[in-house]
Amino acid sequence: MTSALLGNVFPTAAAALLVLSVSPVVTAETPLLNSRGSSAHIAPDLQRRMQSNPTRQVPVIVQMKALPPVPRTTSQAAQTALGLVRQHGQGGKALGIIQGASGVLAPSEIDALAHDPRVAAIYEDHPVRWSDTTNLVTAYPAEVxxxxxxAAGGSGQGVTVAVLDSGIAQDPDLSQPTNRIVAAVNFADPLPLGVQDPGGHGTHVAGIIGGNGTSSNRQYVGIAPRANLLDVRVLDSQGSGRASSVIAGLQWIVAHKDVYGIRVVNVSIGAPATTDFVHDPIAAAVEVAWLRGIVVVSSAGNGGFGVVDSPGIDPHVITVGALDDQGTPSPSDDIQPAWTGWGIPIGSDAKPDVVAPGRRIVSLRVPGSTLDKLLPDRVVAASNGATYFRLSGTSMSTGVMSGVVALLLEAHPGLTPDQVKAMVSRTARPFGQQFGLLLPNPTAGMGIVDAHAAVGSASPIVAPRGLRLADAAAQALYPVLYGQPLNWKDPSYAGVDWSQLNWSNLIWDNLVWDNLNWDAFNWNNLIWDSLGWNNLIWDSATLNNLIWDVPSTGPPPD
Incomplete structure (x- = not known):
């Protein structure tokens, strides 16, 4: 095809969308130029940080481009990214799930790296924290x-829930009569010998999901008391970490999905949403997990009106807000705490999708942990003297929701994440009738989740939603999608004759992603091994611990 013909077929975007036959062969030595120019996208918040302090080093995440027409595995791209970061500054870890790597760079080093034509985007590696607050004897299992x-025999048995958090301690409610913590991996700072959760937050969340009440003679029981749990530690003892640790944890979960039967990932942590989900690297990572068949349940955060944390801003995932169940099993007297996050994130759906009890939730205690020392008045004694712990926040609500999803998947193991989200949303119940609350409500989504109604409902046929993938997810999925049929939303979008495009002549960039019908791909039949993650070295000792320096911001609100 000649350039003259291309000018007729593609009158406005020929240069942006085609690799001409006269162009040199694309190799690692002769990368494609960015169709929007030679510089990578530097996230606006990172640009502001660079301008405010031109000499201070900044934790960053660097994402590589997919390089048509020769797809690379994402592990290869991640190793290339890590090598580039090390050339310019201090390297962190490979993040194959988004085809990138983390590290620490000075502003001048960031600027130099942005001009490498292989680099797609550079983001700040934002701090992440647990999403909670804090009091009562538990009513939440009956509430949902x-x-x-x-009573019908459900318990979550056979379903593994991965918990991205501060760790999970070997509590009897999780480890007796059999140990249901099937594996543990650490992407945060080194753990002291014999300690699994120095913060105490992850264990509390795990107990909400799957505690069986062994220590309390079943006085305090989680939602899915026979579900398996997988400990993916991404936060330090103060509840702090970086986006790159969350991404690395999600990458590990996806790579080990089939080994441990992981069907759900609980994300009771969050980072400030400094951009829309399309440009958010954590959102990209949860999308890859979602498309791989893992239900991602994320907290809305505790910022109140107009504030939803990442990755809860992503339209694909189930985002959960909090209710105060008032210590009763009836939803009619429920109210929403002022701190529960809600709003409409840029380019996304209204969030949260559903709500669940999240105030004064009693679950597992880790004696001597950070939270145990910080909030000694939250220790709760069972009637037999066993001690538990009381916390509040959308972290707790998210644990409730993950337990409900485990019950649902035990009953209907063939459900896709989209079907799970549709079922829990459509069967959600009203609450607060005593106060005249009407649903759907922007603060509460479709209402309070109802485990029994969801389990008893018919599997839905989910209509395509036309959702766009985040940029980093689109880049990373190139080797998986390469060669699949291409389906376009608008055959003449941006003045281009899209019928002329195929895998050999398109450039994989955001103009293509905007018009691509992502729902048309058969995600269940894709060859995910092409990502090449089995070649990554999962050794927490290689993590760069110099960036785990986010201070605690004090006790959580009640």
Missing amino acids: NATDVW
């Missing part, structure tokens, strides 16, 4: 009708 599911 989990007790009715138990």
